[in-house]
Amino acid sequence: MTSTHAVRFAAVGLDHAHIFGQVAGLIRAGAEFVGMATDDPSAAIATRLREQYPDVPVAESPEELLGRDGIDLIVTAAVPDRRASIAITALRAGKDVVTDKPGCVSLEELEEIKKAVDQSGRFWSVTFSERFEVPSVMKAGELVREGKIGTVVQTIGIGPHRIGDRGHLGGGAGRPDWFYDKSRYGGILTDIASHQIDQFLWFTGARTAEVVASTVGNFANPDEPGLQDFGEILLRSENAQGYIRVDWYTPDGLGTWGDGRLMILGTDGYIELRKYVDIAGRDGGDHLFLVNQEGTQYIDCSKVQTTYYADLVRDVQERTTSAAPQEHTFETMRLALKAQQQATLRGAAK
Structure with a gap:
């Protein structure tokens, strides 16, 4: 109604x-x-x-x-x-x-x-804010659906983060205790990598996928074994492959919390997104690079409008799921939880 x-x-x-x-x-x-x-x-x-x-x-x-x-x-x-x-x-x-x-x-x-x-x-x-709230990802979706790079056969999603990022602390002195308790935050793949799984499914058009392999590690914070500071996943669907790497290693010298990137490989070209920073390059975020049979193009996506929240409000009013199909959301979380559950442990991770 x-x-x-x-x-x-x-x-x-x-x-x-x-x-x-x-x-x-x-x-x-x-x-x-x-x-x-x-x-x-x-x-x-x-x-x-x-x-x-x-x-x-x-x-x-x-x-x-x-x-x-x-x-x-x-x-x-x-x-x-x-x-x-x-x-x-x-x-x-x-x-x-x-x-x-x-x-x-x-x-x-x-x-x-x-x-x-x-x-x-x-x-x-x-x-999944790394898609819903990032203009360059919206633009990449438009280009893919226009056939600019042919059929998507692989995504590579990189999601680095910084433990001491001021924006995420909300004025607090440091991360709260639950941040270091895996039972409370769910593990690095459940948490951060769910972003990249969402993007893999969305860009490849896959309704489901399998977790071929997954790993979590703690290589830099042995005094906090509950913190998993590294994770990776290899995904495979009927028609596409995906690789994901997430971590908590962003150095203080970078001007933002993480150099998040997404690479989308198609049969006729590829797209690379530098979502939050173009290191030693252009100012700001939302940088998109398109390479196809017609040439190489840079697109500034900072003015592209995102639609997630407007879609949500309309979904409440019209009883739809235009912001994100319900089955897509379920499958994204299932894959993240499955990858976390079967992950190989490395370093001090537990």
């Missing part, structure tokens, strides 16, 4: 800095921010969000908001091991859910979320 009323949303779980982009994106898309709550009100991220939106009511507990009438959508960036329970409760209360990645930390949780989606008729969207 289509509705034209303004979408009302609440933020439940304010533990990761991605909540700032989620809330701002929904507001820009016309949604109304009507409440927030979290398990740890003293967390740096929660404190900063309250400062940014002082007029938004703060509930005493997440459960109070999850069951409240008059809220259409719940957005969460809770500690990863809390995201599934928040989502399931919200879905059963008749609310759509937008969750930071990873959307859950076990295959058992994923199955419970699937059941809640089926029973409620609501959607569960995971914010």
Whole structure:
């Protein structure tokens, strides 16, 4: 049933800095921010969000908001091991859910979320921000679908991060304790690599894939064995291959939190994205390089509009899943969890 009323949303779980982009994106898309709550009100991220939106009511507990009438959508960036329970409760209360990645930390949780989606008729969207919020990835999708590089046969996704990135700390002195507890954040492949799995499926058009091999390691932080600081995955679908590397090694000398790159190989050319920085090159981010039978082209994608949050608001109103098909989201998280589960351990990782 289509509705034209303004979408009302609440933020439940304010533990990761991605909540700032989620809330701002929904507001820009016309949604109304009507409440927030979290398990740890003293967390740096929660404190900063309250400062940014002082007029938004703060509930005493997440459960109070999850069951409240008059809220259409719940957005969460809770500690990863809390995201599934928040989502399931919200879905059963008749609310759509937008969750930071990873959307859950076990295959058992994923199955419970699937059941809640089926029973409620609501959607569960995971914010794979390295696609949804990156203009150059939007442009690359347009070029691929226009046939500029032929049929995509491989993607290589590189997702480096920095432990001490100020933007992700939200004003805090350092990463919280849960960041170093694998049972709470889910492991590096469940967490970071879910971005690159999403991009592999999307660019190759694959509905499913298999994890051929996966590895996690801790090579630089032996005093924190719960932190996996390196991970890699080899994926294969019926028509394409994918390689993923993620890590926590971004040096302080780089001017941003990570030199995220994506390479898309087609039968008639290739695209390379330098999402956040062109090292020793052009200023800013969202750099796209296209090479095909017609030549070599550089495209500045910084002004390309992203659509994820506008699509989400429309999905709530029109009962669609245009922001991301539900089965795609399920499969992305299944592959991330499967890769994590079967990964070979290296170094001090556990």
